[in-house]
Amino acid sequence: MTRVYSLSEIEAVLPNIDIVKEIGDGFVAYSEGKVDVPPVGELLFPENAGEMHIKYGAIRGDDVFVVKVATGFFHNPRIGLPPFGGCMLVFSQKTGMVDCVLLEEGELTNHRTAAAGAVCAQHFAPRGLEYIGIVGSGVQARMQADYLRRVTDCRRLYLWARDANSAKKAAEDITAMGFEVVISQSLDQLCKHARLIVTTTPSEHPLLTAEMIRPGTHITAMGSDTPEKNEVAPDVLAMADIVIADSLKQSHSRGEVFQARRAKSIADDKPLELGSAIADPTKGRCSADQITFVDLTGVGVQDIAIAKAVVNELR
Structure with a gap:
């Protein structure tokens, strides 16, 4: 039955x-x-x-x-x-x-997506985080904060969103989880302070660019789950030391890796697959100054x- x-x-x-x-x-x-x-x-x-x-x-x-x-x-x-x-x-x-x-x-779906962000933080975020950065103010922005507190001790966070009222409401909800939240006035300010950045928007135009990203930063991008979406400029993936796709197969049709390939910014063989990197720690971060990037398109x-x-x- x-x-x-x-x-x-x-x-x-x-x-x-x-x-x-x-x-x-x-x-x-x-x-x-x-x-x-x-x-x-x-x-x-x-x-x-x-x-x-x-x-x-x-x-x-x-x-x-x-x-x-x-x-x-x-x-x-x-x-x-x-x-x-x-x-x-x-x-x-x-x-x-x-x-x-x-x-x-x-x-x-929201929980499994947030949990994937936590998995990425476990395996790629640098140690000794002073700030987390969250780009966006929707459901997933809140859930990323919720799940990141399960895998990191960092409780200080910068949040940026296009809409000031939405940013304020998200900051209030995340503060209630035990975070000290700063509403960032610009993405450059967020990137200056945060070494773990999670993008959670449905943007179709890049929000993060290479000149914003500091050495030692890890970025998890999760908003680009259709071919049209694009939160991170291809030059970020080009400069990253490690680029990971949750699914190499899907990275040929959607996501940030797809956009970077289409722009001819990265070699076809640069991205690794998330599961293989989890299974083999030598494929992950091996120095404090590395820039690491994970593209989460959502896998069945x-x-x-x-x-x-x-x-x-x-x-």
Whole structure:
């Protein structure tokens, strides 16, 4: 019998799960070739600042496979609705029957994305952080702060956003998490102080450029999950000592690596894959002055990992 789980039921079990570990292990399995992840399906609704993604896949030999439908309609807050929605369908690999439906309303997507940022910080951020920098003021800006406090002791943060009111509200929410937050007047100011920078916007034009980035900085870019989006100028990837893609396959069709390749700013073989770098620490940061960069476009294995963990807790 197919079980349908509500958002409240799902949220009740999330504190029992080490989501950062689950997502990190998922990336490793993906890079080891143990996961089948077909190309992303998507529909764009530019007239409503909306998009829909279908991400799905299976870990070979597992009991289940997962199909995730996620939406982002970024004008929704103007009419009192959340910007994100969606659900996850968990099927049996043995029979093809729907095992359960997770009516997560985009919440699991938000958590798995934030957890990926924490994974990147664990493996690439320099030691002794004085400030974290967050670019953006939406849901993911807040969730990145939430998850970064799980993997770093740094509690001082610069935040920049285009809209002053949105920046103020995000700063208030992040302050409530225990951070000392400075609303940055410019991206250059943020980059001057922060050595761990996370970009969380749907921008289609680069926000960070090479002249802003100081030695020893790690950047995690997570907003560019469609071919049109671009938060970081290609010259940043060109100057970076290490460039990582969550999926090398997807980096040929979306994300910051895609944009840098299209601009002919990086060699095709420069990017490494995140899971392989997690599994082999020699591929990660090896000096304090290195500039490191991770491009997170969102991979179906993240949805498999979090859905499986949630279902195991719900049963």
